[in-house]
Amino acid sequence: MNDDALRERLARLDPAASPADPVSSRWAHELLERTMANDLSDHVDSPTAAAPGRRPGRLAVLSAAAAAAVVAGAAAVLAGGAGTGEDRPAQATTTRLSLPDPLAMSSCVVFSTDVLRDMPVAFAGTVTSVEGDTVTLDVTHWYKGGSADAVVLETPGEHTSASLDAVQLEDGKDYLVTATEGTVNGCGFSGPATAELSRAFDEAFGG
Amino acid sequence: MAVTPAHAARRERFELIAEQVLEPLQRYLRRRTDGADDADDVLADVLLVLWRRLDEVPAESLPWCYGVARGCLANHRRGEQRRLRLVRRLAAEPVTTPATDDLDLSEALRSLRPDDREVLRLWAWEQLAPREIAVVLGITANAASIRLHRATKRLRAELIGKDPLPAGQEAGRQATEAGT
Numbered sequence: 203m204n205d206d207a208l209r210e211r212l213a214r215l216d217p218a219a220s221p222a223d224p225v226s227s228r229w230a231h232e233l234l235e236r237t238m239a240n241d242l243s244d245h246v247d248s249p250t251a252a253a254p255g256r257r258p259g260r261l262a263v264l265s266a267a268a269a270a271a272v273v274a275g276a277a278a279v280l281a282g283g284a285g286t287g288e289d290r291p292a293q294a295t296t297t298r299l300s301l302p303d304p305l306a307m308s309s310c311v312v313f314s315t316d317v318l319r320d321m322p323v324a325f326a327g328t329v330t331s332v333e334g335d336t337v338t339l340d341v342t343h344w345y346k347g348g349s350a351d352a353v354v355l356e357t358p359g360e361h362t363s364a365s366l367d368a369v370q371l372e373d374g375k376d377y378l379v380t381a382t383e384g385t386v387n388g389c390g391f392s393g394p395a396t397a398e399l400s401r402a403f404d405e406a407f408g409g
Numbered sequence: 410m411a412v413t414p415a416h417a418a419r420r421e422r423f424e425l426i427a428e429q430v431l432e433p434l435q436r437y438l439r440r441r442t443d444g445a446d447d448a449d450d451v452l453a454d455v456l457l458v459l460w461r462r463l464d465e466v467p468a469e470s471l472p473w474c475y476g477v478a479r480g481c482l483a484n485h486r487r488g489e490q491r492r493l494r495l496v497r498r499l500a501a502e503p504v505t506t507p508a509t510d511d512l513d514l515s516e517a518l519r520s521l522r523p524d525d526r527e528v529l530r531l532w533a534w535e536q537l538a539p540r541e542i543a544v545v546l547g548i549t550a551n552a553a554s555i556r557l558h559r560a561t562k563r564l565r566a567e568l569i570g571k572d573p574l575p576a577g578q579e580a581g582r583q584a585t586e587a588g589t
Binding site: 203205208209210211212213214215216217218222223224225230233234236237238240242302310311382383385387389391 | 413414415416419420423424427428431432433435436437439440452453456457459460461511514515518529530532533534536561564565568
């Protein structure tokens with residue numbers, strides 16, 4: 203019996219010869235929709251992320267930060283200043299996001315607070331460094347979907363400068379940023395922290 | 410949730426790949442689980458991995474997806490074993506009912522080691538070539554060819570009632586087989 207004959211004979215043992223549910227079936231459709239409803243961006247900084255869905259207000263963040271500082275201080279004292287570098291509460295955490303590819307921006311959803319509200323990741327930050335296509339922001343406030351101290355935005359592809367909606371990001375300036383699937387949303391859903399955009403973020407995410 | 414171009418593009422790519430792999434994955438899982446419910450549970454896990462790791466999926470997506478399914482299946486079995494240990498019989502692998510009366514072959518296949526059996530199933534049931542089997546198993550194409558060759562040899566030996574390649578000799582024979 204040669205290989206082909208053996209393979210054919212084996213294939214006849216296949217217990218899954220009965221037809222599978224086609225991808226066009228309602229069952230398959232629902233399964234795919236359920237899968238895609240899983241929000242990836244809640245995990246942008248999962249190693250250090252807070253519980254998903256947690257949305258503290260500004261005061262809560264401040265008091266949590268103050269508490270963390272106290273704990274970190276206590277830990278340092280207890281450790282006797284050994285300086286192992288493993289005192290997690292004292293370490294700054296960083297999340298990385300991609301900036302939208304300037305060449306890929308083909309269509310925009312019309313800006314509205316309702317759309318903004320659905321963004322899984324939203325924060326306010328101040329740019330602390332611009333190095334070519336990479337921009338670092340110190341996070342001043344997480345509205346949603348993260349807890350890192352800093353966020354690094356990287357430009358995909360061969361671009362030499364970091365820009366958002368064709369405007370370069372500037373050192374020292376405040377920005378409001380949303381992201382989906384690890385990529386910053388342009389189209390006005392992220393941008394310089396104007397009074398207008400700040401109001402929209404407050405309205406969408408409850409401050 | 411499809412509110413941004415990035416999200417819409419991701420959904421589109423996911424749906425495109427899912428269209429190609431959903432039915433083969435169902436069959437793959439049904440071949441290796443006790444019942445449709447188990448298969449469906451694992452399928453949901455596989456799709457979630459696919460959704461989360463969409464950027465890593467290669468152009469030839471099916472063998473990669475089989476590889477993911479293999480891992481999810483192993484997790485599922487570990488979970489099942491933890492939950493149901495000693496409560497009910499849990500074979501390392503469910504015994505699937507042959508769809509044929511070729512009992513000799515069915516028996517011969519069942520008597521092989523799990524590794525041999527799996528490589529034969531990927532070859533004959535999923536109809537994969539050795540280089541695709543390699544992707545599923547996370548080994549080199551050369552190693553997949555050797556395993557397949559060895560497995561067919563052992564299967565034939567089982568069919569004629571004697572094993573010319575007892576366990577333990579394969580390391581020594583590997584170089585010879587690689588050249589064939």
